[in-house]
Amino acid sequence: MPFRLDGHPAVAVFTGSDRSSTVVRPHTAAAAAPPCPQEKRTMTIDWNAFTPHAALAGGVLIGLAATIFVLFNGRIAGISGILGGLLRPSAGGVGWRLAFLAGLVAAPLAYALAAAVPRPQIDAGWGALVAAGLLVGIGTRYGAGCTSGHGVCGLSRLSPRALVATLAFMGAGFATVYVVRHLLGT
Structure with a gap:
């Protein structure tokens, strides 16, 4: 699972129907923009809460x-x-x-x-x-x-x-x- 090394939450965007290609973007207001048409699912992981x-x-x-x-x-x-x-x-x-x-x-x-x-x-x-x-x-x-x-x-x-x-x-x-x-x- 992708994550940012600075400890802040990241958004993992799965672009393939089989989730084969992954793009990681910082979880900010800019990252909350509507997904591109090829992006099927968006999942947010709060790594600060993962303990x-x-x-x-x-x-x-x-x-x-x-x-x-x-x-x-x-x-x-x-x-x-x-x-x-x-x-x-x-x-x-x-x-x-x-x-x-x-x-x-x-x-x-x-x-x-x-x-x-x-x-x-x-x-x-x-x-x-x-x-x-x-x-x-x-x-x-x-x-x-x-x-x-x-x-x-x-x-x-x-x-x-x-x-x-x-x-x-x-x-x-x-x-x-x-x-x-x-x-x-x-």
Whole structure:
């Protein structure tokens, strides 16, 4: 994939129908001009947001935390199940759930004391965010778990149900991005 060595985003323009010839232009207002007739597709890559080392470190920490949690607590670190257990509390199940959720809130606050926290940019209104949250909540109930329960803990236990659930939510995510970005053009 082409990129600029100065760390700024670049636009890779594929001119052949089989994407055989590639032209790289800087991603500036001038580069946003309408494509030439022979240019079939334009893809923008933000190389500043490509952070494989941070992603790998985060994945290792999540895996380590899930492993420690199942070894010492005997439970799966599925967030929807932990939160759902607080909505219908049972004896001996409230304290550890509150501690777990408090850790989820405290960890980014502790990180903010040590480093600058990046400001997220969300390109959606409140209505879309509420609808998305409700759909995710409904999906976790129908799927009997969330991405952390199925995708992290379930797959590591070689659970067939977790594999099917993970393939379903990843496929739905890919299809949603394709429809929203390519078919609806937003």
